[in-house]
Amino acid sequence: MKLATLKDGTRDGQLAIVARDLKTAVVADGIAATLQRALDDWAFLAPQLDELSRQLNEGRARRSFDFDPQRCMAPLPRAYQWVDGSAYVNHVELVRKARKAEMPAAFWDDPLMYQGGSDDFLGPCDDIVLRHEEWGLDFEAEVAVITGDVPMGATPDQAQQQIRLLTLVNDVSLRNLMPDELAKGFGFLQSKPATSFAPVALTPDELGDAWQESKLHLPLRSAWNGKLVGQPNAGVDMVFNFAQLIAHLCKTRHARAGTIVGSGTVSNQDAKKGYSCIAEKRCLETIADGKPSMPFMGFGDTIRIDMLDADGKSLFGAIEQRVCAAS
Amino acid sequence: MKLATLKDGTRDGQLAIVARDLKTAVVADGIAATLQRALDDWAFLAPQLDELSRQLNEGRARRSFDFDPQRCMAPLPRAYQWVDGSAYVNHVELVRKARKAEMPAAFWDDPLMYQGGSDDFLGPCDDIVLRHEEWGLDFEAEVAVITGDVPMGATPDQAQQQIRLLTLVNDVSLRNLMPDELAKGFGFLQSKPATSFAPVALTPDELGDAWQESKLHLPLRSAWNGKLVGQPNAGVDMVFNFAQLIAHLCKTRHARAGTIVGSGTVSNQDAKKGYSCIAEKRCLETIADGKPSMPFMGFGDTIRIDMLDADGKSLFGAIEQRVCAAS
Numbered sequence: 001m002k003l004a005t006l007k008d009g010t011r012d013g014q015l016a017i018v019a020r021d022l023k024t025a026v027v028a029d030g031i032a033a034t035l036q037r038a039l040d041d042w043a044f045l046a047p048q049l050d051e052l053s054r055q056l057n058e059g060r061a062r063r064s065f066d067f068d069p070q071r072c073m074a075p076l077p078r079a080y081q082w083v084d085g086s087a088y089v090n091h092v093e094l095v096r097k098a099r100k101a102e103m104p105a106a107f108w109d110d111p112l113m114y115q116g117g118s119d120d121f122l123g124p125c126d127d128i129v130l131r132h133e134e135w136g137l138d139f140e141a142e143v144a145v146i147t148g149d150v151p152m153g154a155t156p157d158q159a160q161q162q163i164r165l166l167t168l169v170n171d172v173s174l175r176n177l178m179p180d181e182l183a184k185g186f187g188f189l190q191s192k193p194a195t196s197f198a199p200v201a202l203t204p205d206e207l208g209d210a211w212q213e214s215k216l217h218l219p220l221r222s223a224w225n226g227k228l229v230g231q232p233n234a235g236v237d238m239v240f241n242f243a244q245l246i247a248h249l250c251k252t253r254h255a256r257a258g259t260i261v262g263s264g265t266v267s268n269q270d271a272k273k274g275y276s277c278i279a280e281k282r283c284l285e286t287i288a289d290g291k292p293s294m295p296f297m298g299f300g301d302t303i304r305i306d307m308l309d310a311d312g313k314s315l316f317g318a319i320e321q322r323v324c325a326a327s
Numbered sequence: 328m329k330l331a332t333l334k335d336g337t338r339d340g341q342l343a344i345v346a347r348d349l350k351t352a353v354v355a356d357g358i359a360a361t362l363q364r365a366l367d368d369w370a371f372l373a374p375q376l377d378e379l380s381r382q383l384n385e386g387r388a389r390r391s392f393d394f395d396p397q398r399c400m401a402p403l404p405r406a407y408q409w410v411d412g413s414a415y416v417n418h419v420e421l422v423r424k425a426r427k428a429e430m431p432a433a434f435w436d437d438p439l440m441y442q443g444g445s446d447d448f449l450g451p452c453d454d455i456v457l458r459h460e461e462w463g464l465d466f467e468a469e470v471a472v473i474t475g476d477v478p479m480g481a482t483p484d485q486a487q488q489q490i491r492l493l494t495l496v497n498d499v500s501l502r503n504l505m506p507d508e509l510a511k512g513f514g515f516l517q518s519k520p521a522t523s524f525a526p527v528a529l530t531p532d533e534l535g536d537a538w539q540e541s542k543l544h545l546p547l548r549s550a551w552n553g554k555l556v557g558q559p560n561a562g563v564d565m566v567f568n569f570a571q572l573i574a575h576l577c578k579t580r581h582a583r584a585g586t587i588v589g590s591g592t593v594s595n596q597d598a599k600k601g602y603s604c605i606a607e608k609r610c611l612e613t614i615a616d617g618k619p620s621m622p623f624m625g626f627g628d629t630i631r632i633d634m635l636d637a638d639g640k641s642l643f644g645a646i647e648q649r650v651c652a653a654s
Contacts, residue, residue, distance in 0.1 A: 011367055011583075040338055078583060080405045080446035083516065104510075114513040115442045119407035119583040131480055131579065152520075152653065153458055174579055183431075186441040187514020189410065193479075193580040252458065252501060253520040256338075256405060256446040326480065 001053035002202045003028075003165065004317075005035055005073045007123070012036065013073040017053045017061075018200050022317055025067040026056050035075055035201070039257040042148055042164060069317045074121035074197035075167055076146065076258060082118035082195065084142070084171055084262035085111050085245040087238045091267035091280055098283035111240045111248045114187050116171075118260070122196040124317060127324040128172055130193075136176035136296040137323055139303040141222045141276035142169040143234045144262040145242045146201060150255040159246035160214050166207070168198035168220070168316045169262050170305055175279055175296055198305070199317035210309070214241035218315075220266045222276050223304040224297075229281070230274035234266045234307075299325050328380035329529045330355075330492065331644075332362055332400045334450070339363065340400040344380045344388075345527050349644055352394040353383050362403055362528070366584040369475050369491060373530075396644045401448035401524035402494055403473065403585060409445035409522065411469070411498055411589035412438050412572040414565045418594035418607055425610035438567045438575045441514050443498075445587070449523040451644060454651040455499055457520075463503035463623040464650055466630040468549045468603035469496040470561050471589040472569045473528060477582040486573035487541050493534070495525035495547070495643045496589050497632055502606055502623055525632070526644035537636070541568035545642075547593045549603050550631040551624075556608070557601035561593045561634075626652050
């Protein structure tokens with residue numbers, strides 16, 4: 001099934017079921033008021049949501065309406081946990097190469113992951129509000145999973161069983177604030193402002209064969225100012241799959257229901273697949289020419305992130321955002 | 328007023344008002360089911376909670392009962408944001424000195440702060456469950472504030488207006504996992520397991536003169552295995568006050584209601600005040616003797632963190648935890 005959260009003036013929005021073709025939706029608040037509520041009691045509520053989804057897809061749901069991504073908040077408008085991996089080590093290697101830094105060999109065995117802010121997510125069509133253009137705003141197109149409760153010490157196999165939903169992410173970054181924060185060693189704080197999410201989160205069974213070995217085997221398409229700049233396959237060159245990322249997180253602690261785990265910027269070794277963040281393009285330029293030439297995003301720029309199924313139909317709906325100056 | 332969250336089998340517990348002397352309490356679920364709910368609509372709900380608090384303190388509340396910290400969850404058993412500063416730069420300087428690393432001068436002007444996990448907090452009397460003793464478990468005694476909505480770009484004065492509550496924190500750390508995580512540059516993930524909180528969160532007016540200039544001017548007492556090892560004054564040597572820490576967080580993004588901001592390990596330059604984490608003691612040993620001799624916490628060890636008012640009465644109730652092996 002496909003789930004979305006509709007704007008209704010509240011902090012957590014209203015849970016809705018969305019039809020497979022993203023054309024219609026139906027409010028699910030008779031079952032669970034919010035997505036977090038559904039995740040908190042998934043075993044009991046998911047079968048009821050699934051039945052409503054079946055009715056909607058068969059055209060039998062009462063009070064269905066046209067689905068409008070503009071009305072969507074992030075599937076979880078605020079979450080109790082957002083952690084982001086760097087599973088496409090190719091991306092990490094390029095960044096390091098551009099600044100002539102050796103990549104530690106351990107990066108191929110031990111996932112890099114940061115704890116992100118999760119109190120204030122952006123919906124798929126919300127503006128990215130920026131105070132200063134010179135902070136170097138960049139998009140990062142990613143896949144993410146949303147989990148149930150995962151106990152401390154869970155193995156990747158156990159973690160995989162707790163993957164409830166998948167969605168797409170724009171992990172908005174402020175590149176020019178990063179060097180100083182990374183030098184402090186305490187991770188990202190100011191350089192990672194509010195993160196954006198696709199209109200829809202879906203259960204793995206919606207993906208058929210594209211979901212295998214805890215990876216999503218489809219191209220992730222990023223269009224910057226209307227121009228397709230990246231379409232790497234999210235199932236290729238993913239060194240750590242989602243089950244491994246979750247297990248890494250849970251080495252010393254539990255992860256509770258509603259934890260969102262990102263893949264990191266999707267990146268293929270095949271440079272013809274383009275890029276899922278401007279920083280990667282600038283790294284390639286630096287390696288080739290000694291310096292980057294592509295600027296970061298400016299006020300008025302747009303970013304569109306989408307993933308299509310084998311028939312060319314959008315799976316999650318698109319993230320479509322514009323960069324705006326803070327008033 | 329003083330607020331607590333009681334265990335009731337749910338993920339978010341039940342909001343209660345606690346009497347000023349911590350002897351009695353009354354359930355507040357007629358006003359707000361949970362503390363997060365109260366914070367979400369503070370302007371409307373806080374006056375109602377305040378009235379109930381007045382009734383309780385005057386012995387007029389119906390259905391009051393004996394307050395038992397053992398029944399408490401963390402005031403916010405899970406939160407949408409937990410960030411922790413390092414406002415006592417003395418502590419940071421000692422850590423650096425012990426490993427013979429220069430401390431960048433910017434650390435005196437630019438707060439160090441990390442984004443922590445907030446999906447699974449421990450209550451004041453919950454066991455700290457540890458898989459491996461050799462990970463080097465340490466306590467960190469801190470003060471924290473809980474905020475309302477703070478807009479992006481807020482000044483320290485604006486941030487101060489949004490401080491709703493204060494509480495105490497045990498920012499549990501796994502010291503021997505830190506060097507590898509810090510070397511990766513992405514902050515703490517595995518080395519910061521579940522954080523623990525005092526039984527009570529209170530509004531600043533409960534502190535009288537002890538709350539000044541966005542600092543809490545009272546000693547924070549840490550007793551390890553029954554022995555008092557630290558009593559530094561939280562108002563002394565705090566280089567960045569809470570208003571400044573919140574403003575730092577909000578430079579590039581909003582902070583939403585229920586954000587918890589920690590002070591970092593409380594530490595005074597006067598070494599006679601003792602230590603609020605074992606790591607600091609080990610740093611002093613290293614500076615004096617070339618190597619640390621104090622071990623980290625082992626299975627069965629206890630830690631008690633408390634703060635007394637001028638009359639010697641506990642303000643927040645005590646954090647009292649035991650370290651246990653994971654089964």
